[in-house]
Amino acid sequence: MQTTHHKPFHLEYAPSIESTDIVKIEAKNKLFIDGKFVEPTSKKYFSTVNPATGSTLAQIADANAKDVDLAVKSARKAYSKVWSKMSGKDRGKYLFRIARLIQEHARELAVLETLDNGKPIKESRDIDIPLVAAHFFYYAGWADKLDYAIPGKDVKPLGVVGQVIPWNFPLLMAAWKIAPALACGNTVVIKPAETTSLSILLLAQIFQEAGLPDGVVNIVTGAGETGAAIVNHNDINKIAFTGSTEVGRIIQKAVAKTDKKLTLELGGKSAHIVYEDAAIDQAVEGAINGIFFNQGHVCCAGSRLLLEESIASEFVDKLKTRMETLRVGNPLDKNTDIGAINSAAEHSKIQKLIQTGISEGGEYFEPTSSQLPEKGFFQKPCFFNNVSSAFTLSRIEVFGPVLAISTFRSVSEAIAKANDTQYGLAAGIWSEKGSKIHKTAAGLKAGVIWANTYNKFDPSSPFGGYNESGFGREGGRHGLFPYLSI
Amino acid sequence: MSELTKSSANLKIAKTIKLFIGGDFPRTESGRSMPVFQAKSKKLYANLCKASRKDLRNAVTAAQGAQHGWAAKTAYNRTQILYRMAEMTEGKREEFIEVLTGTLGYTKIQANKAVNEAIDAFVYYAGFADKYQQLVGTVNPVSGPHHNFTTSEPVGVVALVGNVKFNLGDLVAQIAAVIASGNAVIVIMANEGAASIAPLSEVFATSDLTKGVVNLLTGDLQELYPHMGTHMEINSISFQNSDKKVLGELKEMGATNMKRVIGPVKEQLSLDHLINFVEYKTVWHPIGN
Structure with a gap:
């Protein structure tokens, strides 16, 4: 394997910093229950x-079990008195x-998301927030068409839904x-x-602006204990969770002996397969996007790159060259490719795993070109080459x-290696041959498969995993099933 | 068995009832048996195998080995094989009636009705094997140059626990709903109708079904369910038994490998029964030069 790669000539970018003037952050942020911002009964706050x-x-x-109970009571009242009685047409409206209001507040939401999460402004502005609006648009139109959700089936709502979401794409x-x-x-x-x-609390203000009836959405902020209070509340009909497989398992056990319905969107170790007949430069860009998009904080990240042996050396060189040009730094800078790691805890977890990789003898590479900011939580993009399963x-x-x-020599080996994981969330395939793409896609045990692209999302396209990546789908017609009694 | 005692010129030969694993008819490796009695009597009808944990594991291995090939068959082929099961059930009508009247005390009319329901269940899912894909598959109108479509795939290896009270038609519907989409199944027959394993396993053995796609075990549910719940190669459980305590424990144990544990269905013959055991795969295929 060649170890040399071309260092590109150095390009200075003048900083282009997004202004934060548009965002006004309250010093103290309350809970959103029954349409109003209220003090937590716990009286506690965290930073x-x-x-x-x-x-x-x-x-x-910091919401405690009592706050969660108030939120559930509010949601129950709104369900039985208002929302379940409202026509689908009006819910849709x-x-x-x-x-529409999300689109009108788009810039504010994007800046706030970047400030609180650390993701590059170009991602929050061009990907996260537009998709948030698109998602509401897509499902709005379903509200009065649920009779068509499953052929031949009358469907009903479930009641009060408890939802727990992660920090990687907050809004x-x-x-x-x-x-x-x-x-x-x-x-x-x-x-x-x-x-x-913060961004979901701004969304709460949008709900108020929209005149959404009180109690239809209640937001309780807090950490694991707050989440546990939701999962264990006995007047909740369904739990939907996105997060780690570890916590997903705890939740599956917690609701096992109840009548609560459950959907879980969990972790992944998704394979990104590049065949020798791929458009190599595009595939390099795809591999970069697959793993470094959103600092790699993506459940479906293409974290295992499988290269056909004949192109591996060339590909890795090009990857190194491209990685040298990635700009890591201030997330508010419109030039930034890789922003901040969301928290000190995540940062130290990543660094420990990199040390594990080095101690296991992986061929480590990180770009030498960029310097990390002195403050904040930043991590250089990196890879380990020639790793075994x-x-x-x-x-x-x-x-x-x-x-x-790692490398492979045949289609069947690529599929076998890709499937050699307890996860099954996503996978990528790069090839210029359509029949090969379809054959590979059919063999992969994963819920989402991107061919000649990666990390694309759309509200009409179902997303979710096989095996230990969870169950249930979000997006598309299939995304309705988990929220309906069939 | 009881027929043995009847005086006759020809001494009747009773069929030894065994398990059905990987297309073979083995006895339980444990050497254990459990008696089934004639209806409303203390007279022995037959000694059934009392399957062990090892038998269950062998059945999972057989199911896993068979599932991929079964799923790879064309939907048209799976349809014909399921229909063949209906044909073979019709051919074994008298044997089913003999078991149902002999062990459960059904009248002939009741037994005939049960066989009719079993046949209807096979026919229903035979007809679904090449159609449900079009009802739950979608082409998704994404914003971008991609042909984006969602198809269904079998979830893999499914363990099935049938109704508390034996019902042949329901059991056949539950098996057919699982295998129609290309899954393999391990059925725990633990209720009073377990002796029907004899004609039922012969239906599966003679329908050109890939060996190992259907595996039938007679045994004790209380003994076997913890091993179902914790087995890492079982992807899903169809739990049609009304014992909520066991269902809860299976869901709890299933968290070890995120098993899809499905509680009793509302309608035996329905689309939602079948799609409880499929996964959805979404593919983004490029459009361009």
């Missing part, structure tokens, strides 16, 4: 920080109205959860991740900008 600087942005209410995950739940006639109690509560980083979800590379 949320800007991961790009490490400085505190605001205080967030509220969702359309919310979608997008909120949209994925809330929009289909409301379209199907359910009411919601939702908990954002404790490090990223027993290698820790071939098996464990890192949830960071860390790629594991």
Whole structure:
């Protein structure tokens, strides 16, 4: 394997910093229950920080079991008195109205998301927030067409839905959860991740602006204990969770002996397969996007790159060259490719796993060109080449900008290696031959397969995993099923 | 068995009832048996095998080995094989009636009705094997140059626990709903109708079904269900038994490998029964030069 790669000539980019003037962050952020912002009965607050600087942005209410109970009562009342009685047509109109308001507040939402999460502004602005609006638009139109959801079946809403979402796409995950739940006639109690509560609280203001009836969506901020109070509440009909497989297992056990319905969108170790007949330069770009998009904090990240042996050396060289040009730094800079790691805890977890990889003898590479900012939580993109399937980083979800590379010689070996994981969320295939793409796609045990692209999302396209990546789908017609009694 | 005692010129030969694993008819490796009595009597009808954990594991291995090939068959082929099961059930009508009247005390009319329902269930799912895909598959109008479509695939290896009270038609519907989409199944027959394993396994053995796609075990549910719940190669459980305690425990144990544990269905013959055991795969295929 060649170890040389071309260092590109150095290009200086003048910083192009997005202004934060548009965002006004409250010092203390309350819970959103029954249409109003209320103090937590716990009286407790915790800090949320800007991961790009490490400085505190605001205080967030810490909801305890009593607060969760108030939220559930509010959701139950809204369900039985208002939302379940409202026509689908009118529910849809509220969702359309919310979608429009999200577009009107797009810049504000994007800046706030970047401040609290650390993702590059170009991603929050061009991907997250447009998809949030699109998701509400898509499901708005379903609200009065649920008779067509499953052929020949009468469907009904489930009731009160408890939802727990992660910090990697805070507002997008909120949209994925809330929009289909409301379209199907359910009411919601939702908990954002404790490090990223701000954007969903701005969404709450949009709900108020839209005149959404009180109690239809209730937002309880807090950490694991708040989530557990939702999962264990006995007046919730369904739990939807996105997060780690570890927590997903705890939730599956917690609701096992109840009548609660459950959908889980969990972790992954998705394979990204590049055949020798691929358009190599595009595939390099795809591999970069697959693992370094959103700092690698993506459940479906293409974290295992499988290269056909004949092109592996050339591909790895090109990958190195491309990685040298990735700009890591201030997420508010419109040039930034890789922003801040969301929290100190995640940052140290990623660094530990990289050390594990190095100690197991992986061929480590990180670009030498970029310097990381002194403050905040930043991580250089990196990869381990020539790893075996027993290698820790071939098996464990890192949830960071860390790629594991190995090779294969045939279609069947590529499929076997890709499927050699307990996960089954996503996979990528690069080839210029359509029949080969379809053959590979059919053999992969994964819920989402991207051919000659990666990390594309659309509200009309179902997303979700096989095996230990969870069950249930979000997006598309299939995304209605988990929120309906069939 | 009881017929043995009847005086006759020809001494009747009773069929030894065994398990059905991987297309073969083995006895339980444990050497254990459990008696089934004639209806409303203490007279022995037959000694059934009391399947062990090892038998269950062998059945899972057989199911896993068979599932891929079964799923790879064309939907048209699976349809014909399921229809063949209906044909073979019709051919074994008298044997089914003999078991149902002999062990469950059905009248001949009741037994005939049960066989009719079993046949109807096979025919229903035979007809579905090449159609459900069009009802739950979608082409998704994504914003971008991609042909985006969602298809269904079998979930893999499914363990099935039938009704508390034996019902031949329901059991056949539950098996057919699982295998129609290309899954393989391990059935725990633990209720009073377990002796029907004899004609039922012969139906599957003579329908050109890939060996190992259907595996039938007679045994004790209380003994076997923990091994079902924790087995890492079982992808889903169809739990049609009304014992909520066991269902809860199976869901709890199933978290070890995120098993899809499905509780009792509302309608035996329905689309939702079948699609409980499929996964959805979404493919983004490029459009361009």
